[in-house]
Amino acid sequence: MNPHESPPPAGQVPEPGPEHAPTRKVDPIELAASVYEDWDLKPPDPGPAPAPAPADAVVGPVVTPGRVAPEDFLPRPIGQGPAAVREPWTDPVSPLGGPVEPAAPAVVPPSGTTAPTGSAPTGGAATTAADPVVRPPSFRPPGPLAHVGRKAPAYPAEPTDIPTVRGGDLYGGLLPDTVVDGGRFGPVTVRAASVRGDSHRYAAECRQDASLVVRAGGLLLVAVADGVGSQPHSHHGSNGIIRLLAKHVLPKADTLLDLLRTGAAADFAGLTGRLVAAAAEGLAQEAERFGHPPKTWSTTLRALLVPADPAVPARGFLAVGDGGLLRLRAGGWENLDADGDGGDGAGTLISTRTDCLPEAYERARTALITDTRPGDVLVLCTDGLALPLVKEPELREFLGGRWGREVPGLAEFLWQAQVRVRSYDDDRSVVCLWEAPA
Helix, strand or coil, X not given: CCCCCCCCCCCCCCCCCHHHCCCCCCCHHHHHCCCCCCCCCCCCCCCCCCCCCCCCCEECCCCECCECXXXXXXXXXXXXXXXHXXXXXXXXXXXXXXXXXXXXXXXXXXXCCCCCCCCCCCCCCXXXXXXXXXXXXXXXXXXXXXXXXXCCCCCCCCCCCCCCCCCCXXXXXXXXXXXXXXXXXXXXXXXXXXXXXXXXXXXXXXXXXXXXXXXXXXXXXXXXXXXXXXXXXXXXXXXXXXXXXXXXXXXXXXXXXXHHXXXXXXXXXXXXHHXXXXXXXXXXXXXXXXXXXXXXXXXXXXXXXXXXXXXXXXXXXXXXXXXXXXXXXXXXXXXXXXXXXXXCHHHCCCECCCCCECCCHHHCEEEEECCCCCCCEEEEECHHHHHHHHHCHHHHHHHHHHHXXXXXXXXXXXXXXXXXXXXXXXXXXXXXXXXXXX
16 A cells, blocks of 8 residues: 555445555575566577688587497587598507507797798698698596406497396396506505406306505505306405405404514414404305305405505514516506415416315415505506416516506596406406605
8 A cells, every 4th residue: 555545434445556566575596597578489689690700710519410330529620520531540649559659749939920832840740621630638538447358358349238137136237347446555555456357248147356556544445256157146345355354354454564664474474374264154154144155255365455654564464365566667667465375486477386275274275465566566466367467478567567657547548457458358346556766
C-alpha cells in the first residue's frame, strides 16, 4: 500500500498494484545470462565476423564422421582436412627408442632486417609450406613400446582383453593391469612398476606380480613378489606377502635401522628371518580362511630396507625364491645375489632359486650391501625382468643407457620398464633406487 493513501474501509480488498507484488529474489546465475526485453526468444547478436586465422596457425584434431584414423589426431594448419593429411608424425628417436638431440633453433633476423627470399636461416634448413608442423618437445609422446632383438614379440604391445572374474575370484578381476609408484626418501630416488605380462593379457588373466613402496619410520621398505604361475591363486599370495611383510616390519623399523647403522649382519639376518616367518604364517592363515590350500598362494619375495640417514650407507636385502638384485654402476651391471643357490656364480645376473612362500620361509636369505657409492642404481626385480636381463645383452644396454644416465619421470620409467623382448612374456615387477650423486 502507498503510505500516502488512506487505508481502505474495513472488508474492502485494495486494488492490486506493483506495491502489492511479491518480492522477486534475484538469481545470481540469471544475472550472468542473456536478458531479453520480451518473451520471444531472440538469438544472440553474432557481432562482427572473426578475422581469418593465419595460414600457419595450428588447430586441434580434425575428424570426419565415420573415419577415425591415427593421422586424424595430428596437428595441421587451418583449412587442411583429413584429405590433406600429411605423413604420420615420427619423433626423432634412435632405433632403441632413445631421444636424439634436437636441431639448432632457427635464428630470427634482427628487427628492421629481412632474411633473403628462399635462403635458409642460419643454423637450420629452409622452411616451406609443405614442411610438417613441429610440436614442442614437451608434447612428444614416447611412442609405442619399444622392443629389442631382431624379431618383434608375437603378442600385441598393449593390453587387449580385460581380466575376467573366474570361479568367483573378484579380487583377481579387480587387480589393475599396471601399477607405477615412486618418490624421494633421504638419499635415494625411487621408481617402481608392476606390469601384467603379454601372455596374461592375451589370456585375459590377472597380473600375478606385485610391488610395494612404503615408509617405515626412518626406513624405506621396497619389495617385489612373483606369484607362481602354476598355482591358481598365486596373485593372492604375491599381493598378500608384501602387505604382511610391511605389517611386521613397521613395528621393528627402529631396531632394523640400528642393525643397518652398526652393520650387524648376523642380527639382521635373525630378525628379518623371524619377520618373514611371521608374514608367511599370516599368508597361510589367510589362504585357509578363503578355503584354499596354502600352496595355491605360492609366491616369491624380494625386499630392500633403505635408511633415510645419508650417513648410513648400508642397505638390507632379503629374499625367498628367484628374481634379481642388480647394481648399475658406471654403465656396468653387477650381480648382488650370487650365493650358489642355483645360478652360475658371479657370471649370472639372477638367482634361479624356486623356493616359495608360505612354505619355504626357513630358507629366506639376507645380505647387507655396505659398499654403496653415490650415483649407484639398485635394481630389485622379479624374474619377468631378470631373465631377459641375463640373456639379452641388448636389453642390458638399453636399460643401462637410460637408468645409468638420469632418473626418469614416472611415465618414462614405466615405458622403459616395459621394453619388450621376444619369448619373454611374463609379468614384470621392478623397483629402482637411485643413490644421490656426489
